[in-house]
Amino acid sequence: MWLPPVDRVADNELEAALSHLVRDGVYAQAMGALTGGVLLVGYALALGASNLVIGILAAIPFFAQLTQLPSILLVERLRARRLISVAGSVLGRLILIPLAFLPWIEAPELGRGLLVAGVAASAALGAMAGCSWNSWMHDLVPERRLGLFFANRLFYATSFTLLTGVAAGIFIDSWAQLDIGLPVHAYTVLFLLGSAAGAASILHLTQVPEPRMAPPERTIHLGRMLAEPFHDTNFRRLIWFLGTWQFTTNLAAPFFTVYLIAQLGYNMNFVLIMTVISQFANMLTLRKWGELSDRYSNKAVLALCSPVFLLCIFAWTLVSLPEKHAYTTALLVLLHVVMGCAVAGVTLAGGNIGLKLAPRGRGTAYLAASSIVNAVAAGIAPIIGGLFADDFAARELSLILRWTSGPEATEFVTLRLRHWDFFFLLSPLLGLYALHRLTLVDEAGHGHERAMMQEIVIETRRAVASLSSVAGLRLMNTFPFGRIVQAARAKRSRPRPPSRHGGEN
Structure with a gap:
């Protein structure tokens, strides 16, 4: 073969x-x-x-x-x-x-x-x-x-x-x-x-x-599979x-x-x-x-x-x-x-x-x-x-604010949905049901959703807290990689362990 x-x-x-x-x-x-x-x-x-x-x-x-x-x-x-x-x-x-x-x-x-x-x-x-x-x-x-x-x-x-x-x-x-x-x-x-x-x-x-695939335990029936x-x-x-x-x-x-x-x-x-x-x-x-x-x-x-x-x-x-x-x-x-x-x-x-x-x-x-x-x-x-x-394409939904002062009236278009905008509104509304279905899925792992969210929130707070400095601003701009870069720099700054012969590397 x-x-x-x-x-x-x-x-x-x-x-x-x-x-x-x-x-x-x-x-x-x-x-x-x-x-x-x-x-x-x-x-x-x-x-x-x-x-x-x-x-x-x-x-x-x-x-x-x-x-x-x-x-x-x-x-x-x-x-x-x-x-x-x-x-x-x-x-x-x-x-x-x-x-x-x-x-x-x-x-x-x-x-x-x-x-x-x-x-x-x-x-x-x-x-x-x-x-x-x-x-x-x-x-x-x-x-x-x-x-x-x-x-x-x-x-x-x-x-x-x-x-x-x-x-x-x-x-x-x-x-x-x-x-x-x-x-x-x-x-x-x-x-x-x-x-x-x-x-x-x-x-x-x-x-x-x-x-190599394991030998089949029984006759293959597509419907059953x-x-x-x-x-x-x-x-x-x-x-x-x-x-x-x-x-x-x-x-x-x-x-x-x-x-x-x-x-x-x-x-x-x-x-x-x-x-x-x-x-x-x-x-x-x-x-x-x-x-x-x-x-x-x-x-x-x-x-x-x-x-x-x-x-x-x-x-x-x-x-x-x-x-x-x-x-x-x-x-x-x-x-x-x-x-x-x-x-x-x-x-x-x-x-x-x-x-x-x-x-x-x-x-x-x-x-x-x-x-x-x-x-x-x-x-x-x-x-x-x-x-x-x-x-x-032939439909439009508009929200208009009108300001009237005496004989004069001014209109402001604050919202206008037309053509593809309707799809961009309908899609996320249907997506709420998909998010509900996700909550019902069980997955074994080393942590939970809340723990990961907390880690990201902590990283964000640390970055925001240091915004007063140029380094802090740069760290915020590179989130979520700022913490990775920071950890890599700290690792390089640590003293290296002595060599096997007792001297420094």
């Missing part, structure tokens, strides 16, 4: 494997940045896509998770997760190459249809690969290192994506200024570069060993939380790019800069969230980051209140910084808590069941958003 499983992974092999996984994550993230997210929305808009098409493109990656159903059977029958993951990744990423040449199709409707079909096929194959990858990582990465390892992996991947995003923004802007070809042709180059990054990711993935996680009370509660959370956030988040371009009038280069800022904040806080999740619990991190993210979605209604103004750009920068920090914690802890609560040896079924529920919830949300977007 090509890429066969192994009976045992030695310590040195594990360290080498984790190093390859970091590199795999870096290139995979770069591929996603160049062929998905903001750039995929920009590509679709350049091809003339409607709001409904944008919603469908946002929903495809989630509905593609349903292909984990046949993938579960494939994993249990072949018991070769690395082979399945690599094969699915190769096929899925090859599809990206013809998608790069859609601007040369003369029929615009056909081009948009092929874009949707191609993205769907690539995402479906990627989801099949992801199902086997999750089970593979569940048995490979030690539980005690889950938080910090995946935090480091996301840190390096996000760091590289920052550079990729900046370069992509400069490239698109330069392409338009140099008049090399049509603006949409810039996306052709980016898609081809993304395909190359995907190939580099696969090369590193092939170097990671796969622990998927039903088993729902009979586990605690894991069922986790599935409820993750599902409601995915629906809540994806009702609004996929349309941030459209909102910035269509309603606020910013260009794609500005949107990419905002994305880079958010990813930079994400990168800076990942390791801290990883440490906190290992020290306390993933639930503690979720309990802090989830409400912050919901408040950020609500704050999108305020950045242009009542109209776009001189401070809108500054508010957007601040908003993207806070969102980046919150998303880092939610993404890391939300992924790790499923890995942690799934029983050893049964991770495939548990994680697949969770992914399927998440996929359905997250896939329905942007389609609903796309369907109702045009309807909300």
Whole structure:
């Protein structure tokens, strides 16, 4: 068998494997940045896509998770997760190459249809690969290192994506200024570069060993396998939380790019800069969230980051209140910084808590069941958003204050909700229910949510108490990393222990 499983992974092999996984994550993230997210929305808009098409493109990656159903059977029958993951990744990423040449199709409707079909096929194959990858990582990465390892992996991947995003923004802007070809042709180059990054990711993935799966105790029945996680009370509660959370956030988040371009009038280069800022904040806080999740619990991190993210979605209604103004750009920068920090914690802890609560040896079924529920919830949300977007475009809710003095009257618009603002208000309201579901989940750990909150509050108070000095102000600006830097400096200032020969080092 090509890429066969192994009976045992030695310590040195594990360290080498984790190093390859970091590199795999870096290139995979770069591929996603160049062929998905903001750039995929920009590509679709350049091809003339409607709001409904944008919603469908946002929903495809989630509905593609349903292909984990046949993938579960494939994993249990072949018991070769690395082979399945690599094969699915190769096929899925090859599809990206013809998608790069859609601007040369003369029929615009056909081009948009092929874009949707191609993205769907690539995402479906990627989801099949992801199902086997999750089970593979569940048995490979030690539980005690889950938080910090995946935090480091996301840190390096996000760091590289920052550079990729900046370069992509400069490239698109330069392409338009140099008049090399049509603006949409810039996306052709980016898609081809993304395909190359995907190939580099696969090369590193092939170097990671796969622990052999334990022999099945009984005949595999897909229905029974998927039903088993729902009979586990605690894991069922986790599935409820993750599902409601995915629906809540994806009702609004996929349309941030459209909102910035269509309603606020910013260009794609500005949107990419905002994305880079958010990813930079994400990168800076990942390791801290990883440490906190290992020290306390993933639930503690979720309990802090989830409400912050919901408040950020609500704050999108305020950045242009009542109209776009001189401070809108500054508010957007601040908003993207806070969102980046919150998303880092939610993404890391939300992924790790499923890995942690799934029983050893049964991770495939548990994680697949969770992914399927998440996929359905997250896939329905942007389609609903796309369907109702045009309807909300013709509606407006305003709160007007009127000052009357004699025959003269002055009116002040204090609140104006229109188009996407309705989604940014509805999403956090629904999110309150998701937060309620989180409180019902039990997670064994070294601490509790309150203990972590107290630690962060203590750090904040110490920083605020020293604001009278320049050093204190600098410490506050770097929170929550100020305490880490301070501890590192104190460690360097300590006298070194004497050498074995009795002298000083």
